[in-house]
Amino acid sequence: MEYYExxxxxxxxxxxxxxxxxxxxxxxxxxxxxxxxxxDADAAAASMFGGLVASGWHTAAMTMRLLVDxxxxxxxxxxxxxxxxxxxxxxxxxxxxxxxxxxxLDKDVWDDDRGRVASEITTTNDDGAVVxxxxxxxxxxxxx
Amino acid sequence: MEYYExxxxxxxxxxxxxxxxxxxxxxxxxxxxxxxxxxDADAAAASMFGGLVASGWHTAAMTMRLLVDxxxxxxxxxxxxxxxxxxxxxxxxxxxxxxxxxxxLDKDVWDDDRGRVASEITTTNDDGAVVxxxxxxxxxxxxx
Numbered sequence: 001m002e003y004y005e006x007x008x009x010x011x012x013x014x015x016x017x018x019x020x021x022x023x024x025x026x027x028x029x030x031x032x033x034x035x036x037x038x039x040d041a042d043a044a045a046a047s048m049f050g051g052l053v054a055s056g057w058h059t060a061a062m063t064m065r066l067l068v069d070x071x072x073x074x075x076x077x078x079x080x081x082x083x084x085x086x087x088x089x090x091x092x093x094x095x096x097x098x099x100x101x102x103x104x105l106d107k108d109v110w111d112d113d114r115g116r117v118a119s120e121i122t123t124t125n126d127d128g129a130v131v132x133x134x135x136x137x138x139x140x141x142x143x144x
Numbered sequence: 145m146e147y148y149e150x151x152x153x154x155x156x157x158x159x160x161x162x163x164x165x166x167x168x169x170x171x172x173x174x175x176x177x178x179x180x181x182x183x184d185a186d187a188a189a190a191s192m193f194g195g196l197v198a199s200g201w202h203t204a205a206m207t208m209r210l211l212v213d214x215x216x217x218x219x220x221x222x223x224x225x226x227x228x229x230x231x232x233x234x235x236x237x238x239x240x241x242x243x244x245x246x247x248x249l250d251k252d253v254w255d256d257d258r259g260r261v262a263s264e265i266t267t268t269n270d271d272g273a274v275v276x277x278x279x280x281x282x283x284x285x286x287x288x
Contacts, residue, residue, distance in 0.1 A: 032205035034212055037223070048222050048283075056224055057208050061176035061201045068178055078192050079181070080200055080232065087226040139192075 003076045004115030004140040009104050015070035016099025018062050020054065020092055028058040053091035059098075059132045060086070063123045066100045076141035078114060083134045090129040097126040105135065114139045147220045148259030148284040153248050159214035160243025162206050164198065164236055172202040197235035203242075203276050204230070207267045210244045220285035222258060227278045234273040241270040249279065258283045 029038030033055035036043030044052040054062075092098070105118045117140050123132040173182030177199035180187030188196040198206075236242070249262045261284050267276040 028205075031209070033208045035216065035221075055208070057201065057205045061172075061205065064199070064201050065176045065178075072179065077179075082229070082231040084228060084230070085226070086228070086230060088224065 001074065001076060002140075003143040004107065004109075004117065005143045006076075007104055007107060007117055007140065009106055012101060012103045013071060014099065014101045016066050016097075018066055018098040020062065020094060020096040020098060022052065022094035025052060025054045025058065025092075025094060028061070029055050033057055049091055051093065053093055056086075056088045056132075059088060059092045059123065060134075062092075062098055063100055063121065063132055066098065066123075067102075067121070070100070071102060078139045078141055081116065081137040081139060083136050086132070086134040088132055090125065090131045092125065092131050096131070098123055098131065099126075100124075109142070110139060113142055115142055116140075145218065145220060147287040148251065148253075148261065149287045150220075151248055151251060151261055151284065153250055156245060156247045157215060158243065158245045160210050160241075162210055162242040164206065164238060164240040164242060166196065166238035169196060169198045169202065169236075169238060172205070173199050177201055193235050195237065197237055200232045200276075203232060203236045203267065204278075206236075206242055207244055207265065207276055210242065210267075211246075211265070214244070215246060222283045222285055225260065225281040225283060227280050230276070230278040232276055234269065234275045236269065236275050240275070242267055242275065243270075244268075253286070254283060257286055259286055260284075 037047035037049050038055050041052050101122045103120045107117045110116045117138050119136050121134050125131050181191035181193050182199050185196050245266045247264045251261045254260045261282050263280050265278050269275050
């Protein structure tokens with residue numbers, strides 16, 4: 001179990017992979033973000049994206065799945081306070097394979113039981129293009 | 145069709161409702177955020193949340209669905225550049241009914257075809273508690 005005290009500013013980790021399918025892009029978008037460039041290939045071709053692209057919220061959700069499976073599960077992470085500077089510089093397309101890099105930016109004691117840890121999260125596709133970046137503020141359990 | 149030129153700084157809109165179910169909270173979390181306080185009622189009771197709560201990314205996705213259905217559909221909105229100051233001050237629980245308020249904070253011309261519009265998005269539950277707030281930067285089509 002990793003606690004607040006075990007995290008060091010400047011530490012980085014990298015992990016993944018997440019295979020993005022057309023079916024999942026359309027399924028997520030039909031439920032949560034039914035804009036034509038996320039649900040309809042023809043409409044997407046005529047949009048500024050030039051083809052079907054994932055909802056930015058879907059990209060965030062896939063990033064979260066990689067974080068939970070590889071970084072947060074069985075850790076002292078207790079929940080997020082919020083996220084800053086969430087950006088989607090390159091759209092996610094069907095067939096992309098995503099991976100994630102984290103870097104701890106800063107940390108401080110929140111209360112007797114918890115510490116706040118700020119991390120830069122960067123998600124890239126298999127061409128190395130950044131598809132999502134954000135700074136996450138997460139509460140971690142303190143040791144003892 | 146609403147264009148960039150039709151949006152006025154200070155304008156507000158309010159809309160919703162989104163009925164949050166336990167099944168949907170667990171289903172989203174099992175796919176994208178399988179932390180125990182989102183998927184397992186007993187583990188959630190022992191967490192800092194004291195009971196099952198929705199993933200913050202699920203709250204963002206439900207907010208997006210309300211935005212698309214009530215604000216963005218058939219509009220000149222072309223896609224988001226990013227989001228700042230994303231916060232989840234109150235967790236979303238099963239049975240909550242969510243609604244959304246938007247306020248246009250600022251806007252400027254991006255290029256010949258598009259303008260950038262910054263909006264404060266606030267999602268509340270049926271007790272009036274804020275469950276999500278963020279500032280979204282969205283590109284809108286210019287008239288002509």
